[in-house]
Amino acid sequence: MRTTVVIATRNRADELLRTLARLRTLRPVPPIIVVDNASTDGTATLVREQQPGVRVVSAPENRAAAARNLGVEAAGTPYVAFSDDDSWWAPGALARAEALFAEHPRLGLLAGRTLVGEQNRPDPVCELMAKSPLGTPPGAPGPLVLGFLACSAIVRRDAFLDVGGFSELLHFGAEEKLLSYDLAARGWWLCYADDVVAHHHPSPSRPAPAWRRSMERRNNALIAWLRRPPHECVRAAGPLLRDPGAAVGALRRLPHALTRRHRLPRTVEQQIRELA
Numbered sequence: 001m002r003t004t005v006v007i008a009t010r011n012r013a014d015e016l017l018r019t020l021a022r023l024r025t026l027r028p029v030p031p032i033i034v035v036d037n038a039s040t041d042g043t044a045t046l047v048r049e050q051q052p053g054v055r056v057v058s059a060p061e062n063r064a065a066a067a068r069n070l071g072v073e074a075a076g077t078p079y080v081a082f083s084d085d086d087s088w089w090a091p092g093a094l095a096r097a098e099a100l101f102a103e104h105p106r107l108g109l110l111a112g113r114t115l116v117g118e119q120n121r122p123d124p125v126c127e128l129m130a131k132s133p134l135g136t137p138p139g140a141p142g143p144l145v146l147g148f149l150a151c152s153a154i155v156r157r158d159a160f161l162d163v164g165g166f167s168e169l170l171h172f173g174a175e176e177k178l179l180s181y182d183l184a185a186r187g188w189w190l191c192y193a194d195d196v197v198a199h200h201h202p203s204p205s206r207p208a209p210a211w212r213r214s215m216e217r218r219n220n221a222l223i224a225w226l227r228r229p230p231h232e233c234v235r236a237a238g239p240l241l242r243d244p245g246a247a248v249g250a251l252r253r254l255p256h257a258l259t260r261r262h263r264l265p266r267t268v269e270q271q272i273r274e275l276a
Helices: 013-023 043-050 064-074 093-103 124-130 157-162 175-185 209-227 230-242 244-259 266-275
Strands: 003-009 032-037 055-059 079-083 087-089 107-116 153-156 189-200
Touching (some): 003 064, 003 093, 013 032, 013 087, 032 043, 032 064, 055 064, 064 157, 079 087, 079 093, 079 157, 093 107, 107 157, 107 175, 124 189, 153 157, 157 175, 175 189, 175 209, 175 266, 230 244
Parallel strands (some): 003 032, 032 055
Antiparallel strands (some): 079 153, 087 189, 107 153
């Protein structure tokens, strides 16, 4: 195969092993790289013992979403499919994605259709992507999007590495948004593909919703300060006034954000406004 599956995980060994077993039933079996985010539950050892065909990359510290970058760097294939430790790809999905990438050289990222739980309910985000107001430009394999679910996305490896992958600054929360902006800024298509299917059985071991929303507020402000025009930077700071924890985290990271700031092209800004 021309696609490697990369999974970043931390302290969810049992769920990870179930996911790996499902991925290993695919034919042909794709190369799989697990990036262990400094787990303390023996994840790396268990994977090496029970799934010896899976490559393990051990991060010395918890790099959160950016741990996926280590897996992409280690991959030896032109395409990389992301799974979480509670998600996996349906039979035929990776082969279909490979065909789309080969047919469309401007395609940088495919956002797949995500089916949730035993009932295989489409994630609500899928309908939003399928009806994207950005439309489908001539020659594109599906509607253009400026966001995706990381547990069901496939990237062209060179495009991903060219923009630096997932941001270390954001750590966790809204990391897909910044990557989407940066890929689009380099002229890559990000498209939704309804026939590229992933399954997601959300783990019960998840961060509290309030904590996650706070991280997203912090990171949405940082993303604005990194890429958006001044009036959008001011607007993005508004939600921080109601969330002191997010405000402190954002201000602590602000100096680093300003050193990495560069504005998006006008075409990408127009797309963001259309989606808003």
